[in-house]
Amino acid sequence: MSDNGHYIADVTIPDDVQIDPGTPFVKTWRVQNNGDTTWGDGYQLVFVNGNVMGGAAAVPLPSAVPSQQVDVSINQIAPHKAGTHFGDWRLRNAQGQTFGELIYLRIVVPYDAKVEDKPLPPSVEITWDFEPNTWRRTIWAITSIFESGSPEGNPAAYQTYDAGIISYGKHQATLASGTLNRVLQAYLRLSSSATAQALKNEYAGRIAQMDQSLRNDGHVRQLLLDAAHESAMDQAQDEVFEESFYKPAVIAAREYNVRSPLGLAALYDTNIQGGLYIVLPRVTERLGGKIGEGDVTESQWIAAFLDLREERLNRLADQYEAKGDKATSGALRTSTFRVQTYRNLLQAGNLKLEGTLNVRGRQVAGIQWPVINGQ
Numbered sequence: 132m133s134d135n136g137h138y139i140a141d142v143t144i145p146d147d148v149q150i151d152p153g154t155p156f157v158k159t160w161r162v163q164n165n166g167d168t169t170w171g172d173g174y175q176l177v178f179v180n181g182n183v184m185g186g187a188a189a190v191p192l193p194s195a196v197p198s199q200q201v202d203v204s205i206n207q208i209a210p211h212k213a214g215t216h217f218g219d220w221r222l223r224n225a226q227g228q229t230f231g232e233l234i235y236l237r238i239v240v241p242y243d244a245k246v247e248d249k250p251l252p253p254s255v256e257i258t259w260d261f262e263p264n265t266w267r268r269t270i271w272a273i274t275s276i277f278e279s280g281s282p283e284g285n286p287a288a289y290q291t292y293d294a295g296i297i298s299y300g301k302h303q304a305t306l307a308s309g310t311l312n313r314v315l316q317a318y319l320r321l322s323s324s325a326t327a328q329a330l331k332n333e334y335a336g337r338i339a340q341m342d343q344s345l346r347n348d349g350h351v352r353q354l355l356l357d358a359a360h361e362s363a364m365d366q367a368q369d370e371v372f373e374e375s376f377y378k379p380a381v382i383a384a385r386e387y388n389v390r391s392p393l394g395l396a397a398l399y400d401t402n403i404q405g406g407l408y409i410v411l412p413r414v415t416e417r418l419g420g421k422i423g424e425g426d427v428t429e430s431q432w433i434a435a436f437l438d439l440r441e442e443r444l445n446r447l448a449d450q451y452e453a454k455g456d457k458a459t460s461g462a463l464r465t466s467t468f469r470v471q472t473y474r475n476l477l478q479a480g481n482l483k484l485e486g487t488l489n490v491r492g493r494q495v496a497g498i499q500w501p502v503i504n505g506q
Contacts, residue, residue, distance in 0.1 A: 135166035136222040136231025138339075142202055146237045150209040158236045159204040162222070164195040166230070173225025176203050176234070180219040180308055181375075184208055192222065212382040213240050215374045219309045232339040233309045259483070261390050263381045265498070269484050270396040271302075271377075272495045274403055277469050278303040282495050286368055287359035291346045294451075294459045299355055300368045302376070302403050306346075312339050313375065317367035318358060326357045376402045383411060387432070388422035391482040392498055394433050397473045401440055404466065410439050433477055441470040 142159035150156055164170055174192040185208035193201040210216050217237040221229040272282035279288035284301025291297055295305030304310040315338055319331050334351050337344075345351050358364045380399040389395060401407045414436050415421055422432045444463050452460035472490055481488075481497075488495040 132168050133166050134168050134170075134222070134224045134228070134230040135164075137163045137165045138232045138234050139163050139200055141236075143204075144236060144238065147215070147239050149239045149241050152209055152211040152213070152240050154209045156207050156209065156238075157204050158207055159202050160234055161200055161202050162231075162234065163200045164197055167197050168224075169197065170195040170201075171225075175223045176205070176220050177223045177229070178218060179221050179229070179233075181217045181235070182210060184210060184216065184218060189223075207236075209238060209240050211240075212386065214378045214382050215239050216379075217375060230340075232336065233312055233341060235309065235313075259390075259500075261385070263377075263384070263395060266392040266395060266484070267377065269488075269495060269498050270392065270399055273396055273472070273488070273490050274400045275301050276490045276493050276495070277400065277472075278403065280493075282490075282493060284368075285359075286365050287356050289352060289356060291352075292458055293462045294456070296341070296343055296346050297351075300359070300364075302368070302372050304368065304371065306338065306341055308405075309341065310371065310375065312341075313371045314364075314367050317370050318361075318364050321367055322358070322361055322363035324358075324361060324363075326354055326361070327363070330354050330358065372403070380407065383407065387411060387414070388424075389429065389432070390422070391429055391433075392484040393473065393476055393482045394429060394436075396484065397433060397436060397440075400469060400473070401436075404469065406440065406443050410436060410443060413439050429482065430477060433473070433482075437470050437474050437477070441467050444470070 139161040142161050144150075144156060144158045170192050171194050175189045176192055178188040186205050190203065190205055192203055195201045205220075207218075215237060216239075217235055220234045222231040222234070223229045271284070275282055275284035279285035279301050286300050288301065288303065289297070289299050290303075295303070295307050297306040297311060298304070299311055300314060304314045306312075315330060315335060319327055319335065330351075334345070334354070377399055380395060380402045383389075383398055383402075384395045389398065398407060401410060414432060417435050417439065418427050418432060419425060420427050422429050444467050448460045448463035451457075451463065468491070476484070476488070483498060483500060485497045485500050488497050
């Protein structure tokens with residue numbers, strides 16, 4: 132006897148629908164019980180990743196016998212910040228085990244001047260405009276070195292040694308987080324190649340279900356490596372990481388008054404690795420405010436952010452080591468080199484990420500200044 136579930140359709144709120152900031156909405160999916168157990172008491176739909184959007188983290192599943200289709204709904208509130216927001220959900224049985232395909236929602240909150248336009252506090256350190264689109268190339272190059280070894284990013288980078296189960300591409304989309312599924316879906320939309328058809332027919336369902344046995348599947352590995360030679364896969368990876376990671380980091384930077392390329396780079400890299408929304412409020416707690424509040428400067432804020440990020444990585448490593456997972460524990464401890472890279476730039480006073488940057492022995496072209504208004 133085993134539990135399984137299959138996504139059928141979006142009954143309400145199709146992907147990328149625009150919803151005004153702060154607007155309540157109800158998201159409803161149609162799902163099918165395609166296992167051989169009956170869903171009953173204790174079966175739930177549970178939040179696993181992204182933005183819970185003001186709703187409960189778990190809701191009961193309707194009762195369903197095998198092969199029956201049912202509708203499951205969650206009450207949400209559109210975030211106040213403009214941009215694309217997503218939430219990933221899984222089915223869970225009464226024993227606390229998740230099963231079935233990843234179920235997600237994705238909405239677009241349009242820009243609202245009444246909500247977004249607030250004066251940023253003055254800072255003696257910052258004398259330039261906030262230009263995340265201009266800075267993106269350099270910021271992404273740093274994370275690309277961390278994740279796949281080159282400033283340009285390696286769309287075929289592939290590893291299976293840690294808790295991500297499969298980590299793939301320029302910025303390492305993982306199976307366990309559901310990001311690999313989003314990359315695959317974007318690729319399948321852009322490509323009709325034989326490789327794309329094979330991935331769709333043989334593996335799309337298992338990737339959506341985050342099937343852990345794929346860790347040791349050589350055929351899916353080869354198909355993903357073949358797909359990496361297509362421009363469609365390169366475009367798919369950029370598209371997903373722009374919408375799901377960079378734009379949210381930009382929104383977070385505005386919320387916390389981060390104005391520097393270095394600060395935004397640290398936020399984006401943390402969002403890629405995980406834990407951004409855990410670390411951010413802790414910085415406010417430690418410093419007693421955001422940048423510009425009281426005596427908090429941009430440099431002080433970034434220093435505290437990096438310290439708290441490193442503390443979190445080491446704390447997670449301790450937890451994995453206690454569970455006997457030495458591979459993940461070791462990977463987390465090693466990954467603190469990312470924090471040190473940003474700390475070195477901060478200590479050098481390079482908040483503008485200008486000049487040629489040395490990142491783990493690779494050279495990255497820094498941001499060319501002046502960028503705007505002759506500054």
